[in-house]
Amino acid sequence: MPGNRARVLVLHPALGPLDYRVPHGMRVEPGSIVSAPIGPRPYAGVVWEAERLPTEEVGDNRLRNLLSVADAPPLTAAVRRLVEWTANYYLAPLSSVLRMALSSTAAFENAPTIIEYRATGLVPDRMTPQREQALERIGDRQGLVRELATIADVSEAVIRGLCKLGAIEAVTVDTDSPYPLPDPNFAPPELSKEQIDVASILRQAVGAAAFQPFLLDGVTGSGKTEVYFEAVAAALAAGKQTLVLLPEIALTEPFLTRFAKRFGCEPIAWHSGLRTSQRRRAWRAIARGQAMVTVGARSALFLPYRNLGLIVVDEAHETSFKQEDGVHYHARDVAVMRGKFESCPVILASATPAIETRHQVELGRYEELKLPGRYGVAELPEIEAIDLIKEPPERGRWLAPKLVLAIDAALERGEQSLLFLNRRGYAPLTLCRHCGHRFQCPNCTAWMVEHRLIRRLSCHHCGHSVPTPEICPECEEPDSLVACGPGVERIADEVAALWPQAKTAIVTSDTLWSPAKAAEFVQRMEHGDIDIVVGTQLVTKGYHFPNLTVVGVVDADLGLDGGDLRAAERTFQQIMQVSGRAGRGEKPGTVFIQTHAPDAGVMQALVSGDSAAFYEAETEARREAEAPPFGRYAAIIVSSEDKGAAHDVARMIGRTAPQSEEMHVYGPAPAPLAMLRGRHRFRLLVHARRAFDVQDVIREWLGGLEWGAKVRVAVDVDPYNFL
Numbered sequence: 001m002p003g004n005r006a007r008v009l010v011l012h013p014a015l016g017p018l019d020y021r022v023p024h025g026m027r028v029e030p031g032s033i034v035s036a037p038i039g040p041r042p043y044a045g046v047v048w049e050a051e052r053l054p055t056e057e058v059g060d061n062r063l064r065n066l067l068s069v070a071d072a073p074p075l076t077a078a079v080r081r082l083v084e085w086t087a088n089y090y091l092a093p094l095s096s097v098l099r100m101a102l103s104s105t106a107a108f109e110n111a112p113t114i115i116e117y118r119a120t121g122l123v124p125d126r127m128t129p130q131r132e133q134a135l136e137r138i139g140d141r142q143g144l145v146r147e148l149a150t151i152a153d154v155s156e157a158v159i160r161g162l163c164k165l166g167a168i169e170a171v172t173v174d175t176d177s178p179y180p181l182p183d184p185n186f187a188p189p190e191l192s193k194e195q196i197d198v199a200s201i202l203r204q205a206v207g208a209a210a211f212q213p214f215l216l217d218g219v220t221g222s223g224k225t226e227v228y229f230e231a232v233a234a235a236l237a238a239g240k241q242t243l244v245l246l247p248e249i250a251l252t253e254p255f256l257t258r259f260a261k262r263f264g265c266e267p268i269a270w271h272s273g274l275r276t277s278q279r280r281r282a283w284r285a286i287a288r289g290q291a292m293v294t295v296g297a298r299s300a301l302f303l304p305y306r307n308l309g310l311i312v313v314d315e316a317h318e319t320s321f322k323q324e325d326g327v328h329y330h331a332r333d334v335a336v337m338r339g340k341f342e343s344c345p346v347i348l349a350s351a352t353p354a355i356e357t358r359h360q361v362e363l364g365r366y367e368e369l370k371l372p373g374r375y376g377v378a379e380l381p382e383i384e385a386i387d388l389i390k391e392p393p394e395r396g397r398w399l400a401p402k403l404v405l406a407i408d409a410a411l412e413r414g415e416q417s418l419l420f421l422n423r424r425g426y427a428p429l430t431l432c433r434h435c436g437h438r439f440q441c442p443n444c445t446a447w448m449v450e451h452r453l454i455r456r457l458s459c460h461h462c463g464h465s466v467p468t469p470e471i472c473p474e475c476e477e478p479d480s481l482v483a484c485g486p487g488v489e490r491i492a493d494e495v496a497a498l499w500p501q502a503k504t505a506i507v508t509s510d511t512l513w514s515p516a517k518a519a520e521f522v523q524r525m526e527h528g529d530i531d532i533v534v535g536t537q538l539v540t541k542g543y544h545f546p547n548l549t550v551v552g553v554v555d556a557d558l559g560l561d562g563g564d565l566r567a568a569e570r571t572f573q574q575i576m577q578v579s580g581r582a583g584r585g586e587k588p589g590t591v592f593i594q595t596h597a598p599d600a601g602v603m604q605a606l607v608s609g610d611s612a613a614f615y616e617a618e619t620e621a622r623r624e625a626e627a628p629p630f631g632r633y634a635a636i637i638v639s640s641e642d643k644g645a646a647h648d649v650a651r652m653i654g655r656t657a658p659q660s661e662e663m664h665v666y667g668p669a670p671a672p673l674a675m676l677r678g679r680h681r682f683r684l685l686v687h688a689r690r691a692f693d694v695q696d697v698i699r700e701w702l703g704g705l706e707w708g709a710k711v712r713v714a715v716d717v718d719p720y721n722f723l
């Protein structure tokens with residue numbers, strides 16, 4: 001391509017690459033972030049190697065000029081290859097993937113300063129309830145007018161009014177100010193013999209600066225974090241950046257504290273709750289190679305690190321690394337690809353690795369490093385099954401007598417207990433005892449879940465929520481509603497009735513919705529301000545509370561319903577993880593698993609501790625079914641508000657399915673969640689041989705079809721969710 005032309009990938013969802021003229025005096029190269037006109041509007045985009053992005057050639061005379069080049073480093077070749085690979089593998093538009101890399105357009109659109117606002121402490125003469133509310137909620141926080149208005153739940157005009165009165169002032173924030181540098185030698189721990197061996201392999205791999213995936217397979221509490229911190233230290237010493245991916249933002253806060261203890265300052269945390277100025281500062285520092293360690297959930301994966309030397313995926317077995325909307329990608333798998341493009345090691349850390357990951361070890365593609373015992377004097381907990389048929393709880397209760405006794409004893413000893421139930425709210429189903437009416441979501445094929453603390457019924461799929469009615473809307477009988485089955489709130493009620501003196505906490509995404517809330521919970525646990533925690537999967541991972549000795553799994557069978565191919569594996573992982581919270585200090589831990597199926601393979605494996613046998617049996621079953629990792633799936637989901645239209649398109653897709661020995665197409669059938677957010681859904685499931693290029697076939701197959709704008713067709717490659 002001649003020097004005065006550039007091929008640009010613009011952030012426009014419907015447009016492919018476009019050619020522009022580079023005006024006189026402007027310099028661009030592949031990776032340059034530019035502003036390009038489309039119609040009357042400027043769009044952000046990135047200059048790409050023309051030969052990699054074929055498009056219709058446009059004559060020189062029809063080219064429009066690029067508007068400007070951003071004051072930001074160009075995206076590296078490794079990032080560009082990652083964007084291409086992800087779009088290709090997950091059948092997503094390039095621009096949607098690029099958007100994840102450019103996630104903060106503010107970072108390169110304006111000057112490197114931002115004006116923020118904060119309270120001055122001055123109380124205006126003319127107070128209104130709105131102004132009062134604003135000043136109270138803003139407190140000592142700072143942000144854009146828009147951000148303060150959101151925090152205070154008032155209009156932007158109220159904030160501007162307060163500004164005129166001098167109660168709020170403007171401050172200039174320099175988003176180029178550097179971050180403190182973590183010190184690899186700040187407070188290194190004394191590693192055990194086992195830990196030293198593993199750490200030195202990891203340090204060497206960082207030094208070698210070559211692609212190398214590792215499975216760091218260590219039991220809960222073995223010091224995986226301590227050990228991969230040594231690899232981080234090696235990257236720091238070599239002047240390279242590190243990315244640590246965690247499955248939930250709730251885990252970042254305790255991670256930051258722990259990191260600061262080891263390295264003397266916090267790493268950069270990347271999450272959706274950042275203010276514009278924080279996002280921008282982080283993005284710029286990451287792109288310039290100045291931010292040395294970044295921790296975040298999925299979205300941190302696509303950031304434009306300049307000089308990446310190490311990637312860690314902690315709790316790598318977690319299914320929350322799979323993104324379920326927009327670009328359907330699996331952050332664990334993309335992290336490995338990124339390591340390949342960046343030529344750096346990738347550490348997948350887990351006490352319960354996924355079958356897919358173990359398989360890669362067997363194939364010799366990943367190197368396994370083991371930490372088989374807990375650090376120090378801590379022992380793995382005893383695990384015992386409680387047969388709910390032989391030893392049922394009292395009528396109307398959910399905790400079996402044996403578990404109640406164990407918690408009694410823990411309270412007596414001044415130790416903490418944890419009850420795990422992966423169900424938010426009070427009850428998963430509410431019905432009228434008079435007419436049998438069940439409360440269903442109007443937008444989804446799902447029951448409304450009662451949340452008693454806020455007195456509402458909510459749909460966990462679309463968020464639709466209504467106040468819990470006093471009378472049945474069907475038969476108008478008053479006080480006739482009954483709750484069926486337990487959620488965490490109901491267990492908390494039982495706990496309060498059994499141990500009225502005990503201090504309890506409910507931990508779910510409803511109560512721990514921000515990093516600050518998570519930090520507060522950790523503090524309360526550490527200070528002994530909580531005796532009994534009742535929580536969902538949010539409490540199962542990563543936390544380290546030495547005084548927690550009893551864990552009760554309220555309903556171990558819950559995850560086995562639904563018959564998804566990973567149900568048993570997921571149940572095993574979840575219960576192992578929650579068990580892993582018990583007995584992490586000097587005091588031994590005990591775990592009770594309440595189940596109706598104590599003879600099921602997964603329960604037996606948990607109790608006997610023979611995880612190898614369980615994995616082997618599961619892997620064999622997958623091999624026989626040619627399920628992942630031995631075969632592949634891709635789901636095609638057709639949805640529309642118009643059921644007939646969705647059905648027609650789904651049938652057309654089914655009818656035109658390519659015939660192949662290597663691949664079989666099931667469906668279309670109504671999806672188990674036949675309606676979601678008001679859209680009717682049909683699913684086709686493609687099952688193929690491992691080595692078969694499903695993506696290419698699907699691309700060609702769907703590419704040749706047409707459907708109206710009201711029907712949406714989404715492809716989920718390697719699906720984790722079969723709803």
Ligand SMILES: Nc1ncnc2c1ncn2[C@@H]1O[C@H](COP(=O)(O)OP(=O)(O)OP(=O)(O)O)[C@@H](O)[C@H]1O
Pocket residue numbers: 189190191192195218219220221222223224225226227350351375541542543544580
């Ligand atoms: N060498 C060491 N020196 C001092 N403390 C250590 C050492 N190794 C581990 N620990 C401590 O033991 C506890 C458990 O370690 P860590 O959290 O790293 O384990 P983990 O394997 O990541 O656990 P999980 O999988 O349950 O999250 C932590 O409090 C950690 O600080």
Ligand SMILES: [Zn+2]
Pocket residue numbers: 441442443444446459460461462463464677
């Ligand atoms: Zn709903």
